[in-house]
Structure formats: C-alpha cells, structure tokens
Amino acid sequence: MRRLVAPLGRHVAFYIIMILSIVPTLAQISLQGVVLDAVSVRPIVGASIKCMEHPEGTSTNNQGTFYIKLDSSVVEIEISALGYQNQKVRLAGADRPLIVYLEKQEQFIETVDIVKKGRYKNRNPATELIDLVIQHKSQNRLTRKDSLYFQQYDKIKFGMVDPKPGFKNRLGDMSFFFKDVDTTSLRGHELLTLFLQEDVSDNYVRQRPTQQKKIIRSQSKTEFDSRYVNNPNISSYLNYLFQPVDIYDESIFFLNKLFLSPIADNAKMYYKYFVTDTLRTEKELFVRLRFAPRNSNDLLFHGQLVVSLDGRYAVKNVELNIDKKTNISWVNEFKISLSYFKNSEGVMLQDTSNVFVLFGRGKVDALFGQRSSVQHKYDTHSAIGDSIFSGAPIEMRLTKDQKIGDMRPVPLNPNEQRTYANIDSLNDLRSFKSLLAVGYLLAQGYFPVGKIELGPLEYLYHMNEMEGQRLRLGGRTTSGLSEKMYLEGYLAYGFRDERFKYYLRTAVALNGKSIATFPAHYLEASSQYDIFEPGKAIGYLKGDSFFRSFVSNKPTKWLETNAYKLGHVYEFGNHFSVETSFTHQRRHAIGDLRFSLTADSTQSLSQINTNDMQVVLRWAPFEKFYYRNLQRRTIVESYPVFNLQYNRGIKGFLGAGYDYDALRFSISKRFFMNQVGFGDVTMSAGKIWGVLPYPLLEMPNINEVKDRHTISYDMTNSMEFVADQFLKVAYDHELNGYILNKIPLIKRLRFREIFGVRMFYGKLSEDNNPYTSDKVVYFDKHQKGYTMTHVLQKQPYWEGYVGLDNILSILRVQYYYRFNYREHPNISNERFKLSLNFDF
Incomplete structure (x- = not known):
C-alpha cells in the first residue's frame, strides 16, 4: 500500500525539522525530502529519486534525505530502493517538503550460502557470477562512452575523534570550539570537524582522444591563519588521500596504496566469494555476494556486492572494508560505500560514494576523514567541444552569484553548518595564533615574524672543516606580503675563515597570479656567494644543515663560488612547461682542492668561470602538488x-673561459x-x-x-x-x-x-x-x-x-x-x- 502521509511519531519529527530548515531557491523547483521504511520508520540509504520527464536524478544520503532541483515542467518522480516497491509521486507544487514511505518488496531467496568452517571451493555459484561481472565490466563502465558529462558535489571532512574532556573546559577562550561535537554520525563517538571543503563541479570526459576536464563552479572551505597553516596543502593532501572511487577500476587507490578491486580481472586469485541471497522485484533480479580476502594481511577488502541479473551483470551497490589485520599503519577503520543507478539505456551510473576512515593506534581513534560525493545530471549523448578541454585539467571558475548553498544536492547537518563560523571565531583568538606559531616552528622549522618567516631552524648552526662553526640567519616572505612576488635569502658567517656568505632570490609573477599556483608564469633572479662541495648546485638549501655536521668522511675540498642567475618559467595548462635561465658563476678552489694543469703540473688553474644558458622542457601530465607557503612539491x-634539458656555455663574456x-x-x-x-x-x-x-x-x-x-x-x-x-x-x-x-x-x-x-x-x-x-x-x-x-x-x-x-x-x-x-x-x-x- 502506498502512503505519502502518515502520523508523525517521534522518529519522524527530526526529519521534518531538518527538511523545513533548508532555505530553498526560487529559480527552480527545489524538492527536498526523506525516504523511510514504512514499517520501521528508519531512513533508507541509497534510494534513487528519478524524474519521469527529464534525466535529473539523485539518491538519499546516510540519513535518508535528498535534495534536488527540478525543471518547472516536472510533475512526477519515481522513488526506488533495493528490496522495496518502486513508488511514483506526483508533485503538488514547488518547494514542498516530501516524506515518502516505501513498502518492502515481495521477495524470495533463490540461493542461500551458509558459510561453514570448511575448505573453500574455488568453483562455486558465487565465482561463476563474478566471472560474468568481470566479463561485462567494459560494457558497464562509463569510459565506454565517447562523450560524458555529469555534475559532481564533493564534501571532504577531517577532524578529531573523541576530543579529550579537558579540551572543553581547560583551554580558556578556545574551549567553546571543542564543545560543538557531532554525536550522531559515528555511533558511540564524538566527531569534531577541523576542516570542511565543498566543491560543485562540471565534469567532462571524452574518449577519442582521451581527455578529462573538471571545472569547479562553486567552492566553500574552512581556512586557518595562512601564516601558520598551509590551507591549500591541506586541501591538496586530503584530495590526494580521498580520491574518487569506482568499483570498475582494477584497483582502488588509498593512502598511497592500491587495494585490489573485488571485480578486478585477477580478483579470484585473492578473494573468496559467497552468495548471500537473491532478491527478486517486479522488474529486476539482484544477487547479493559477500567477499573476503584469502589472506587478511594483504591489501584487500571484505564486504558485499549487489549485482543485477538482467544480462548486464552490473554492480548496483558495494560496501568495502579493510580487515584489522591488513598491513596498514595508523588506520583503525576504513569503509567505502558506492551506489549506482540505471539510466534509460540500462547502464549503471554512479550516483553516490562515501569514503570514511578512522586514524589511530591500536584501540585509540584519534582522527577521522571522510569524502562524500554525489554525481547527477548525467549526459551521455551530447558532443563536447574542443574548447572545453583547453587549459588545465582542473580549473576554478567560481561565479560570485552562485553560492555553494544553492547548489548542494544534499544539505549539511547542523554541526557541519556551524563548522565554518566556529573556525572563523577560533582564528580571531590570540591564544590560538600563539599555539599555531609554536606548532609551525616545530613542524616546519620556520618562525613567522609579521609577513615574513625566519628559518629553517636546522640550518641555524653548522660545522665543517673549512668554516669551523657556521651561523646562518635565513628567511622568506609569505603570501601575507604578496602572492605575486617572493623573496628568500640568508646571511651566514664562518668563524674559522672569518667570512660572510649570502644568498638572495626573488620571483615576480607575470600573469597576475600567485607564483606557486598552477599554471605559473614568473621571472626570477638570484645572487649567491658561498662555499660548496664540488658538484653541488647553487640554491637556498645546499646541504649545510645541523645534522650534516656529524657525517663521517667530512669534505676538505671546496669551491668558493660567486653565482648570479636570471630565469623565466612559463607553464601551460596541459602541464607542459618551458624554463629558461642564464647563470654566471666564478669558482675558486679553496681548502686542499687543487686544479693542476695537465700541460704543466707545476701550474694550477686559479678560477673556473662560466656563463651557462639553459632551456628545460618539462611535461608532467595530470600533475598535482603539495603547497607550503609560496612553494610547492x-x-x-x-x-x-x-x-629535456639543454645547456650552452658562452666563452669570453664576463670573463668566462669555456x-x-x-x-x-x-x-x-x-x-x-x-x-x-x-x-x-x-x-x-x-x-x-x-x-x-x-x-x-x-x-x-x-x-x-x-x-x-x-x-x-x-x-x-x-x-x-x-x-x-x-x-x-x-x-x-x-x-x-x-x-x-x-x-x-x-x-x-x-x-x-x-x-x-x-x-x-x-x-x-x-x-x-x-x-x-x-x-x-x-x-x-x-x-x-x-x-x-x-x-x-x-x-x-x-x-x-x-x-x-x-x-x-x-x-x-x-x-x-x-x-x-x-x-x-x-x-x-x-x-x-x-x-x-x-x-x-
């Protein structure tokens, strides 16, 4: 029996309040709602919401709620979920909250595999089905489409698990931050979000030739004081850790490791499979499989797959977990949930994904990370113009009048909504800034002083055979001074040779953007006077750290060097770059280094002077970066x-001899x-x-x-x-x-x-x-x-x-x-x- 309205008990009231609290937009019909089990009144996760007249669609999140913008002509939607009867709903008007109750589908178990403690058989109904899934992978994966467009919403969170009680009342004016914790997302734990980023992007894929483009249309994220915390680096690192996941890939990347997919071509060598049950609905038939690694210490998953039996053998849902015995450090729990829906052509398209990880040691959970994604508004037919793929593969094209709140397919929960304001309030506290400064010095070796930072700390003192004890004071500018100009340098003094040394470098952007932001375009110049081991290149860090003072076989041969360099760097959006430079160096042998002439061994070469013209062509497809201040890695x-590097020496000019x-x-x-x-x-x-x-x-x-x-x-x-x-x-x-x-x-x-x-x-x-x-x-x-x-x-x-x-x-x-x-x-x-x- 279909029901759209039911008496509201205490289990439902929460969802009504949450739905009504969302402010809708007026440009389109904004449909919000929650999908519940008609008997248990529990939220149904991964239920599909599909328009009947247009290709728009979405699915419910882990709280059973959904949010979708519809064309004004849409009058009917269909809600479906595995194991439930499909339900069509006619829309009475725009912006009306909707509560949908789904009835359980009449279903019967075709096969039940009762797992016993016995010898696993490599040939069983489950492995036969996996063979079919593997054979049909190329038919079901999105990369078969010549042109593909979809809109994607990503939410990345990172924070603390169960903050110590003392944080809530012993940190003075910072205590308020640790009291606003999420007690609903992880049962039995308190989550405190330290970083939150949301992106809405247009994604384009073309196969001939293979090209990908991601255009971020709207973004919102928390940011700490940029003098102490490298916000772009946090974003880059978390995006690197929590990369998009597709079950059809041979392996799934996480934490710089590849976990073999349970439907990889050679998966049966590493996994065991068991049929749990078979679900029959009015129109479709699905089989639920359980899988587990043959060796629980290997980089493998355990979990379950739901596979269609419509001849395509496509994956409808998948849950992936890692075993506690898996050889991974600092990770206590790792879960991936993926959901797919069938389009009009019968192809399974991914609509939601969720990656959740708990970092810790032993039984202690310290940190958590989560990436939730929603893919919708798929278009698999329209041709994509060449102009779309010009420039960098990932571009930020933010529109000022398009706020992230107007584009979210899934609303934030109350704790997430307060995260942005809490971080802003924390940044305003002097006590918090002092804490960040100390942490930055210990972690990075630099100490911020206004709009510059001094360091690194480990280069403050050095000792070698030529200079004896060496003191060095160095520093660099930060983005607080300018993102379009960069300065770094040092002044050093050796107490044995009683000489000062120095280094100074500057870089100035020529494209009006930060010199560190890809693609960069800047002019640089540097000057250096110092002593070097032969073969060492000029630069800010030349190997004279505190720890190098204690190496065995200490060098006794040195080159006293005066160097001047002028360079130009131009990066193209396809990750091809051209770097040109001119360097003049004057080297003089000191210590016990001698350059005896082969023409007359009684005579020595006093100086080695060179002019060097250099051109470097570099291509790094799909390169990503970590950022630290105005530098990147x-x-x-x-x-x-x-x-590809070419160098040309020019003789005669400025006394160069080669x-x-x-x-x-x-x-x-x-x-x-x-x-x-x-x-x-x-x-x-x-x-x-x-x-x-x-x-x-x-x-x-x-x-x-x-x-x-x-x-x-x-x-x-x-x-x-x-x-x-x-x-x-x-x-x-x-x-x-x-x-x-x-x-x-x-x-x-x-x-x-x-x-x-x-x-x-x-x-x-x-x-x-x-x-x-x-x-x-x-x-x-x-x-x-x-x-x-x-x-x-x-x-x-x-x-x-x-x-x-x-x-x-x-x-x-x-x-x-x-x-x-x-x-x-x-x-x-x-x-x-x-x-x-x-x-x-």
Whole structure:
C-alpha cells in the first residue's frame, strides 16, 4: 500500500525539522525530502529519486534525505530502493517538503550460502557470477562512452575523534570550539570537524582522444591563519588521500596504496566469494555476494556486492572494508560505500560514494576523514567541444552569484553548518595564533615574524672543516606580503675563515597570479656567494644543515663560488612547461682542492668561470602538488614526468673561459603493482660536448634529497666518478609486506620489504681525460696521496639495498651494499642505516 502521509511519531519529527530548515531557491523547483521504511520508520540509504520527464536524478544520503532541483515542467518522480516497491509521486507544487514511505518488496531467496568452517571451493555459484561481472565490466563502465558529462558535489571532512574532556573546559577562550561535537554520525563517538571543503563541479570526459576536464563552479572551505597553516596543502593532501572511487577500476587507490578491486580481472586469485541471497522485484533480479580476502594481511577488502541479473551483470551497490589485520599503519577503520543507478539505456551510473576512515593506534581513534560525493545530471549523448578541454585539467571558475548553498544536492547537518563560523571565531583568538606559531616552528622549522618567516631552524648552526662553526640567519616572505612576488635569502658567517656568505632570490609573477599556483608564469633572479662541495648546485638549501655536521668522511675540498642567475618559467595548462635561465658563476678552489694543469703540473688553474644558458622542457601530465607557503612539491602518482634539458656555455663574456654544449634527458614513473606494492623508476642520460675541467662534467649526486628526477648514490664518495656522457638508472620498490604477510607469527609484526638499486655508467672522452689530454686539469688527490676521482671502466657502477619498513610503525632499517669498484681507497662497501619513516 502506498502512503505519502502518515502520523508523525517521534522518529519522524527530526526529519521534518531538518527538511523545513533548508532555505530553498526560487529559480527552480527545489524538492527536498526523506525516504523511510514504512514499517520501521528508519531512513533508507541509497534510494534513487528519478524524474519521469527529464534525466535529473539523485539518491538519499546516510540519513535518508535528498535534495534536488527540478525543471518547472516536472510533475512526477519515481522513488526506488533495493528490496522495496518502486513508488511514483506526483508533485503538488514547488518547494514542498516530501516524506515518502516505501513498502518492502515481495521477495524470495533463490540461493542461500551458509558459510561453514570448511575448505573453500574455488568453483562455486558465487565465482561463476563474478566471472560474468568481470566479463561485462567494459560494457558497464562509463569510459565506454565517447562523450560524458555529469555534475559532481564533493564534501571532504577531517577532524578529531573523541576530543579529550579537558579540551572543553581547560583551554580558556578556545574551549567553546571543542564543545560543538557531532554525536550522531559515528555511533558511540564524538566527531569534531577541523576542516570542511565543498566543491560543485562540471565534469567532462571524452574518449577519442582521451581527455578529462573538471571545472569547479562553486567552492566553500574552512581556512586557518595562512601564516601558520598551509590551507591549500591541506586541501591538496586530503584530495590526494580521498580520491574518487569506482568499483570498475582494477584497483582502488588509498593512502598511497592500491587495494585490489573485488571485480578486478585477477580478483579470484585473492578473494573468496559467497552468495548471500537473491532478491527478486517486479522488474529486476539482484544477487547479493559477500567477499573476503584469502589472506587478511594483504591489501584487500571484505564486504558485499549487489549485482543485477538482467544480462548486464552490473554492480548496483558495494560496501568495502579493510580487515584489522591488513598491513596498514595508523588506520583503525576504513569503509567505502558506492551506489549506482540505471539510466534509460540500462547502464549503471554512479550516483553516490562515501569514503570514511578512522586514524589511530591500536584501540585509540584519534582522527577521522571522510569524502562524500554525489554525481547527477548525467549526459551521455551530447558532443563536447574542443574548447572545453583547453587549459588545465582542473580549473576554478567560481561565479560570485552562485553560492555553494544553492547548489548542494544534499544539505549539511547542523554541526557541519556551524563548522565554518566556529573556525572563523577560533582564528580571531590570540591564544590560538600563539599555539599555531609554536606548532609551525616545530613542524616546519620556520618562525613567522609579521609577513615574513625566519628559518629553517636546522640550518641555524653548522660545522665543517673549512668554516669551523657556521651561523646562518635565513628567511622568506609569505603570501601575507604578496602572492605575486617572493623573496628568500640568508646571511651566514664562518668563524674559522672569518667570512660572510649570502644568498638572495626573488620571483615576480607575470600573469597576475600567485607564483606557486598552477599554471605559473614568473621571472626570477638570484645572487649567491658561498662555499660548496664540488658538484653541488647553487640554491637556498645546499646541504649545510645541523645534522650534516656529524657525517663521517667530512669534505676538505671546496669551491668558493660567486653565482648570479636570471630565469623565466612559463607553464601551460596541459602541464607542459618551458624554463629558461642564464647563470654566471666564478669558482675558486679553496681548502686542499687543487686544479693542476695537465700541460704543466707545476701550474694550477686559479678560477673556473662560466656563463651557462639553459632551456628545460618539462611535461608532467595530470600533475598535482603539495603547497607550503609560496612553494610547492609534486605529489607522486602513477603518471610519468619527462625532462629535456639543454645547456650552452658562452666563452669570453664576463670573463668566462669555456664553450660547451650539454643535453640531458630524464624520465621517472611510479608503477603500482597491486598486491606486490609499487616501484619507482628514474632514468637519466646525457652528453656534454667541449673541453672542460672535470668539476664541470657529470658526477653522481651524493646523499641528495631525492625527488622524481634526482638519483642519489649512498655508497660513493664525493667526486669519485666523472663522465662527459652518461646513463643513470634508479629503481626503488616497496612490497608492502607481500612476502612477510604470509609467514606465521612474523606477519603480526606488519613489517614491509623494501629494496632498490642504483647504476651509473659513463665515458670520458680523450679530450677531457687528464691521462690523455694536455688541455684540462689533473684529478685532485687526497691528503694521503691517492687520487680521489676515477674514470669508469667497461662495467657500470652498481649499488643496492634491502631493508625493512614499518618497524614499530615509525622506523626503517636498510642494508646498503656496493657491488663493484670496491678496490677504490677510503670507501665503505657496506653499511646499515636506521631512519624515521612515517607511512600508512
């Protein structure tokens, strides 16, 4: 029996109050409502609301409510939910709250699989059905559509779980913030939202050629004081962690890990499947499957699937959970819920998704994160013009008169509505600003002073053989001073050589936008006077931190350097960029470094002066960034990054003494390999033309901070190898416990295997080889008399490591081994390294 109105009991009153509190817009018919079970009066989650005359549609959220804007001509909608009778409702007028009660559908169980503690059979009705689901994936997934448009609403939340009672009454004027907690979203817990972001976007997909475009039309988010908290970085990181999820993908990405989908092509190798029941309605037949990992320690899910039996074998609903034994640190609970609806062509389109995670340690839940998405207003027929895909793949095109509240398909709950105001009030408190300043100093090493910040703290003091004790005061501007101009620099003093050193860099935007915002366009200039180990590049951070004071085999050979650089950076929306620069450097050997001439060993080269013109072409498709102040860092994903660099030396001008040409190419890519973890591959090759002293040639980088294009070597000495044509290869792999997870007892420790290898191969032409040429300088010698620099023989240099990660969730131990050229003096052929490494 259909009922649209029923006596309002205490279970229903809450929903009426919530519905009436939403302010509707007047431009269209705004339909709000709640869908309830007719018997239990409980909300029905994931119920579909579909217009009969137009393609608009939505679904109910986890509270059973929905909100949709309809064309004024719509007079009838249909509400449906799995296991319930469909109901058609005629609309009496605009903006009228609606309460719909659905009756249970007459259904019977076709198959019931009672799970016993026995041997699992690899061939059973459930696996036969999964075979059909896998065979029909290409037919059901959205990427089959040549043109696709949909509107998407995203809500991302991050906050604390069960704030300590003392926060509510012992933090003075900040206590009010910790009293406004959500007690309804997670049973038995209090949630305090610290970050909330909402986006409404237009999304376009085209297959030939493959292109994607996301245009954010409206956005609202909480923001803390930008001097202490990098708000864009929070947004970027949470969007990276909680990426959109589609069950039809082979793997689901979360926390820098890939979890194999239960309907992946090879899923049956890793999952067990069981038929729970089969539901028959008037028009459709569905089967509910339960699945579980064969090994609960692997990166796999357990949960259930609801699959249609209409010949398409499409997924209607899915619930994904991770086992508590899964080899993930700092995560106590992880749940994904996805819902799909059938369009007029019979294709299942995703309408809602919800990702929820609890971060903590053991039984203590500390933080939570959640991403809720609604996709609606699908259009699978209209052609998409080329102009839509111009510019960056993700663009912000906010319209001032379009507020996020007018575009939400699902309203905020009362706690969420107050979050924005609570954060604003908290930012106004002086006590809170002081707390942020201390936290920023400890976490980032910088101390804000007005519109600049001093640091980093670890570079304040350093000690080396040349300068003795070194003090350095550095700083940089913040966006509070200007987003279109950036300044950074330092002043340092060495007490042994009694000399001041300095560095100053500025960047000025040429496109009227922030120099850090993609796509950027800016002009930069820098000047530096300091001492460097040979082979080190100029820059703000050059390796003279406090911790580098205690390295063994301290360098005694230095280059006193004056450097001046002028550069221009232009980034295009397709993540292709062009960087050009001119650098003039004057290097003078100090310490015990000598450049003895091969033409006359009694004479030394006093200076190495160069003019360098550089052009770098870079392509990084779909690149995303972390931001810190007016700087950014690439988020490592599966997309490759290509670099092509050309350098030209100009002799004569400003006293430079060398003509040369150099070409370098590099590529890096991360390969996600499902259950066997992921591997990072970096390759670099190049050639240098010209007769040059060896410090201007290619040398392996020693213990550098690794980015996606820098290959660091741990077992070579500074200046040990040199080449003018070279090939570098690096491979790093993290197995995520794939082997150790299968060993009894050891798997409880949740260790993870890591390994890697480095190769350097190069040749030195006769003109640049001091043993065959009288036009260059000799390789320098150590105080003990042996030659420090070597030319590679026929075989390349190799080193590698193996190790264990996730020891006590915070430690990593590695064993490094040098495979060849072990006869060189003053080297280490093997060593252990213990380091901190926080990873999920």
